[in-house]
Amino acid sequence: MMPDMTQHGKAETQQWQPVENTPVVMFDRVSKTYGRINALSGVSIGLSGGVTGILGMNGAGKSTFFKLMMGKIKPSSGAIRLFGTDPWKNPAPYSRVGFVPEHEKMYDWMTALDFITTFARLHGMTRDEASIEATRVLKFVSLDEVMHKRIGQFSKGMRQRVKIAHALVNDPELIVLDEPLQGCDPLARTTIMNVIKELGAMGRTVLVSSHILHEIERITEQIVILHRGRVLALGNSHAIREMLDQHPHKILLDCNQPRELAKAIVDMDEVTGLSFSNPAALLIETRHLGEMHKKLPKVIVDSGQIVTGIDNPDDDLQSILMYLTGGSA
Amino acid sequence: MSEIKSPGEPFEPEPTKNETFGSETPVTGQTKMQAAWSSDVENAESTAQVASMPTGQIFQQIYQPWNGTLNPRWMRNWAILRHHVLGIVSKGHRPWNVPTKLFIFFVVIASMTDAAMALLFGMIGDTTLYDIWGVNRDNMYGHVMGFFPRNILWYPIIAALLVGGMISEDRANGTSAMYFSRPINRFDYAAMKFLSVGLILFFVINGTLAVYYFVDILVMGKGWSWIIDTFPMFMATFLCGIILSFTYTSIGLALSSVSRGRFFPAIGLIAILMGTKSMAAIIDGLFDKSVLYVISPYDAVAHVCQALIGTEMTYDHPWVWSLISVVVMNGLALYLLANRVSSLEVTRE
Amino acid sequence: MSSRMDTIWSKLDRKSTAIAEFTMRQYRTRISTWAVMGASVVAIFLMLLFYIDAMNTEIEAKDNDGDSFDSDGDGYPDGQEWLEGTNPNSPESYPDWVEPDPPEKWINEDDIDWDVLANGENYVGEDDDGDCQSQDTSSQRDGNENGIDCDIVVNVDTIKGTVEIDSDNGVDEDPDEEKYGKEAGHRSFILGIGKFGIVFLLGIFLPLFLATGLIREEMTEGTIHYMLAKPIARGEVLLYRMLGYLGITWPFILGLCFVLALITGFTGPSDGIFRWADLGVWMSIAWAAMMVSLVYGTIFCGFGIIWKNGVILAILFAAWELGMTFVAILSGGDSAIRYFSVIGWGMIIVDAGVAVCWPDNWQLIEIGLWGGGHGEENWLGQMSYESLPGAEPLLAFSGKSGLGVSEWVAFVIATAILLFQGIMAWFIGQIIFKGKEVN
């Protein structure tokens, strides 16, 4: 199902010109305190293009980050720019933004079409334009067949998709999704993840937050990790892992005779340590994961051992988060 | 094997780590207790405890069974009643908000002005003033049913504050699930909520009435003949207090059961009590007809009480109409309450 | 029309109508809206039943001057004997040249002459039963000493709204209670239900239930995020939400007043089939209720924005307004403190409307209180008259537009001040809303 994100039926006033070289979202040393509590401290981020996952534990500052970005709350210090404009007390940049709030509550009494049409009109569209646009976005999230049903009758997954559709109605440059997968069953989850991926593929800037790390892994590799109000890391998740050099990378090989295999591997320059975690596995520690992986297949094949599994036990988001936050799960 | 570790610092590998790899789990069991339950509130200065355990478990969790017997139904109901009523005076039970507690305290004190005045003038020996404030038929009636300020500013507002969140808060917080997923049926739930509100109102209205009456007996040294004379009157007034608390409670709880918020029931109760009263007053003033007072809960109860206590009737229509009206109003309210409570959800959908 | 105008209009049309329409639909889906409106309709129609009943019940005629009584028992009522010149207290003295009248003929026989009343100023009453003219001396016939026999001097000050009655003895001394009571009852019902029922109770309870949560409920439920993430200023959101609120309440108030006007207009006492003059009063009541509900709505909505328990502020405010309502109604419009309230200005609108549509209202009240001039002198030497039925309620619910200006000017000033209050409330509300951190 290909998206139809053409400008068909758009209000003329809604045309936007992309500003060159300005990040879509820019946080410059932004802090937010509630009383004694630092919700966000000194966050500096510039984001544009592609899907970015915002990760962090409960209370890490993800919601505060989004609220600041959407002008819901005022930063205690620092500057926020959305398309180069300050969003606090200024709704102008929102004509280029689509926001999917975390809250479960929706207007249950409206039909999906009505809901999106009404809120499309707040973008300055006329009634007719709005309903054309609403139909288009509902089609994009595959809800066009049920758009005349009341939202109250929808399942959670469908409600999330209505929320996403409503955020897409103005053909936004930036799409912000706060916990879009929460409470959805796997079917709806997969569908929504596909929608998000498609949006990213279309060149929009998409920000997604989630608690569930492997879901983010399935959508994107570009992540921002927030912890206790600070940005811990930003960029490609694998690259981030590579940069964490103080932790030796681990490669786990499953084989019948690990000691035999170890003899072949121990000669490689990159290996910093070998251990036998169980009788049928060999754990390699290295500080140069890429190099190691490049050479490894050949070494294994040459050694004549049968390796039935290769794993990097600490090269996933969970480990990154664990290492960065100093916690463990 | 544990140490204190500041959470902001980057993770440092423990020297003991390689040992832990000797066991069957590939991933280390570095654990953090505080981090698991760190709340959104206190973050800055909190420290984390790091414990290292080979199995990867957070800490030794041991399930502790309990082999007691559970008490029967009436004990469960008693728990609900205690929860609500004791919440007014002590912590650890239903958290009534501070304005409500303060207001109840204020009304209890203010309601005893008549007792205090009677005491004062009785002690001084000023018989004229004592006759104004002392126990008699009209003063008894006035203690329970007096309109200003008791039944415009005090009792209805206590009722409104009490019923405000009584059922609607269970709806909003989802705590109704806590009741109905336990062996408590809806009848018991509604009945205990009703009793709780009714009991607090009863303590305020009839408690102060009793103080008023018995202070007079004890301090003024009234004889048995006086007591025998006035006791039926006191009992009639006491009954009136019960009817009044019952009526306010049933209307208020019915409103509380239909809404989600705390404020609709409170405003609704005040609007019903004051709105019907002022409507009837307009009609009485314009056309000299008192019959519309039967729709005003306060006036209907007041009329019945005038008949019961035997004070002068201030309404023209027969008091039986008011009695019927009281019965009908309470019936309707209780029906609504029962109906709505039976539709409370266990899972919030 | 320039294209600039075009864009402003079309922008307004898109955003404002979208939110206003949305708000109205939201109200329509809530049971509480219908419950509040239904309850007000039921309450008002219940009162209407009493009104209709009163209009269809005959008021017992009273013989104010006591001349239907046959004191001497000669078969002739005192009035007839008085007129014919015989001694009503002597059984021997009776007018045998005429047939004795039935006593009913001497009840309500000297009525107040209505049409002249409408003209205001000095009114010369007519001695319908001739008991004034039949008095012997000129000083007896001209008690008020204005040189005219058997008349009544009525001094009317339309701006101050004062009426003074100085009557000769025996003129208009036995008015028709039925006629007066119906008229006064009708008017006081309209004023009572209009001022207290519609302008105050409806005007404050509709906003209390409907407007307090207008923004606050969205904030607590989190649905406000949909609206605030759009390119629209928060002040505009507030304004258009208010428009939606007015779109529900104003038609309701107008409809209710229209139906009431129709029913009372046909039921009330009148020479024709419909009381056209009342329409103006109903219009001013509806207008006052609309303005008042606008101001209260904006204020309560603002309270809801300021604090999550804004209803408490709203109730405190409502208590103040309740007090001001009593002051404004019961003082008859003499107190200045009512200018520091919303309802006081609403009452001025109604009173100005009454002064325009029923210019004879104060004369009617005074005449009713005077009631034919019978009564006792109290220890201060002032007369306390027995008033006619309906006069006192009418007095209680009537007021003066005050301000020391004519009624039209008062109407305009009151409307302008209410509008100003509403705009200020919106202005402050939107400043607070703008600076509000929405979590």
Next chain:
Amino acid sequence: MVGDLVIESTALTKAYGPHVALDSLDIEIHQGATGLLGPNGAGKSTFLKTILGLIQVTSGDGKVLGHDIRTQGDQIRQKIGYMPEYDALNPGMDAIHQVRYSGELMGMNPSIALQRAHQSLEYVGLGEQRYRQVSTFSTGMKQATKLACALIHDPALIIADEPSNGLDAFTRNFMLNTLNTTVKNGGRSVLMASHLMDDVERVCDNIVLLHKGKLAAQGKIEDLKAIDREVEIHVWGSATKMEETLSDRGLRVRREGRVMRIGHSGDETYDLILQTAADVGSQVRRMHDYEASLEDLFLVIMERLGHDVKSSEDLLGGA
């Protein structure tokens, strides 16, 4: 083993007017941990309410812990600990009193309830925080408090509705471990409704899958999983070339981004893959036998029932 059954139902049906919420369910849930799965609106909530004895069934029979759900709702609820999906705590109360009250509502004496409340809060990992108001709690602490409320009277069966909903990685882990301990160490049964298949897999041995009020599948997770063996590899660099080469060498390859699944044909498959990687110059970051996860199982079963990812009318069908 009949004595082993915690919940059993035969032809259990519940209809709301024309809408059939539960359609003749024959369910057997054994001692231990069981996952209750199903798309949104499949009838899970109705099923939970039915086994709590809170709603009258239209027809059919059911027994929970040996008690009839039609008549013995009170006895059932005394033996069950229910942890609701949404917030079910009074925000103004301290956790300890909240839990004690929930015990009192079960019929425990206040003093015993307080003692047990301390025990169960300790068990769910709330240390000193138990004296704090619930309103200051994070989602994880609230969930833990709810679990403590459910555990206070040591129920034979714990019903947890979405216990890990809204939790982050750490707290989720703890919650799942706690549930696990309750089953393994405490010997209690857990019935857990969840959308997160990983969580179900970690705690439960058995699942019951509902769909549109009908029983779609039930049994041991192991038995239900597909046996189609594949090797999954994560490839960095030259993925396209790798894919082509592998296909050329006669292997079945499915690819999604840098993840490839290769049909398993004996141990030489691994060798062949590594050989290919060495030839092409790709890095094999990960390689392991691919087991269908519960999520795949879910999707497969749904697909068999005629549901496709992204097909909207089917999603509505459940609502």
